[in-house]
Amino acid sequence: MRAIWKGAVSFGLVSVPVKLxxxxxxxxxxxxxxxxxxGGRIKYQRVCSIDGEEVPYSDIAKGFETEDGEMVILTDDDMANLPTTSSREIAVEKFVPVDQIDPMLFEKxxxxxxxxxxxxxxALLRQALLDSKRMAVVTVALRQRTTTAVLRVRETEAGEVIVLQTMMWPDEIRQPDFKVETxxxxxxxxxxAQMLIETLSGDFDPSEFEDDYADAVNAVVKAKIEGGEVQRTETSAKTGGEVVDLLAALQRSVEAAKTSRGESEPAPAKKATAKKSTATKAPAKKAAAKKTAAKKATTKKATTKKAATKKAAAKKAS
Structure with a gap:
């Protein structure tokens, strides 16, 4: 894993330098x-809806559309004047009970x-959060924009780790515009209904669930590759491996999920075999061509030598 942000958590006079x-x-x-x-890829052009002309990227600006359909164009100067921050502080605002925050607010x-x-x-902050059964509501600047988030403790294979979860703003949560008439x-x-709930009650285990869709796509793609149903386009020489990469990625995901449940061991990847086969086949062809050229050169040399000998003999006889 690679850290995407460095800063410090501050609560009271305590500062905790962290990586994100x-x-x-x-x-x-x-x-x-x-x-x-x-099988050719579909490309899209940036075309102006008014004059129908293709627009170079350098001429593209940010536009804000009003409710009545008018467009407000924002320049680079306008964007530069917007409030941004480069603060590296995760500031704790308050500690709240874990059941007070609607999970719909959680984002990343x-x-x-x-x-x-x-x-x-x-370790002090982690233990305090666990003992108090609370989460810390914080403000943090990510990508130059300040957002709200929470700090909570999560149990992982590596132990108990503090997790930061960014939150959506309250007005970003939509309200249903319908009423449920029961x-x-x-x-x-x-x-x-209560009896049914009791019958189906249990503890949540995420490993019991799997992505059947990805598994099915993996099977279809694999079958088509093995059946030779692959389009060879002009760019195949450069990007032909991308289909195999998708298959390999899906295969690894499925095998990892099964391995974590103890169902099977990961199967060896076929991509390396394919590359090896290609690598051994190409030199053989090249060697054959080299052998043919050598044979032609030898024949030509022998013919030239024979002609020279015959010419010398004729001259001596005369």
Whole structure:
């Protein structure tokens, strides 16, 4: 893992130097838009909706559209005057009970690692959060914008780690514009629902769930590659490995998930084998060509020598 931010957590007079790491990564399957006929990638141009002309990137500005459809263009000077901050402080504003914050407010998660002399105050803050059953509401500047976040403790394989979770602003949470009309709910129905809940009750184990969609895509792509259903486009020489990379990434994700559940051991990757096969095949072809050229050169040399000998003999006889 690579740290994406360095700073310090400050609460009261205590300062904890820390490094920030992204705690999550997406394994969602991504596809490219291609021409179904030949597999060529689809490219998009930046075209002005008014004059229909293609616009170079240097002429593109930021625009804010008003409610009535008018466009306000913001210049580089306008953007430079906006409030930004480069503060490296995670400032604790208050400590609140863990059940007071709606999980819908949580956005992105980061791990905090103590740096240098910060190990002891880090452990102090971690234990205080656990004992008080509270989270710390903080303000932090990420990508030059100040946002609110919380600090909480998460149990990991490496031990208990402090996690920073950024939060959305309250006005970013949408309110439903519909009402749920349920009618009368009978006591017998409620009891039956409670019985069903008791029957299905248990502890949450994330390893019990897997991404069936990625698994299915992996199987389809693998079958098509093995069946030779691969489009060879003009750019295949440069980017032909990307389909295999997708397959390999999906395969590794599936195998890692299964291994974590103890179902199977990771299968050896086939990509290296394919490269090895190609590498051994190409030199063989090159060697054959070299052998043919050598044979031609030898024949030509022998013919020349034979002609010279014959000419000398004729001259001696005369």
């Amino acid at each position: 790491y992204s705690a999550t990564e997406s394994h969602d399957v991504s596809f490219r838009q291609v021409h179904a006929k030949d 998660s980061y791990y905090l690692e103590p740096e240098g002399t910060g190990a002891k105050p880090y 009618g009368e709910v009978k006591d017998a129905e409620v009891k039956m």
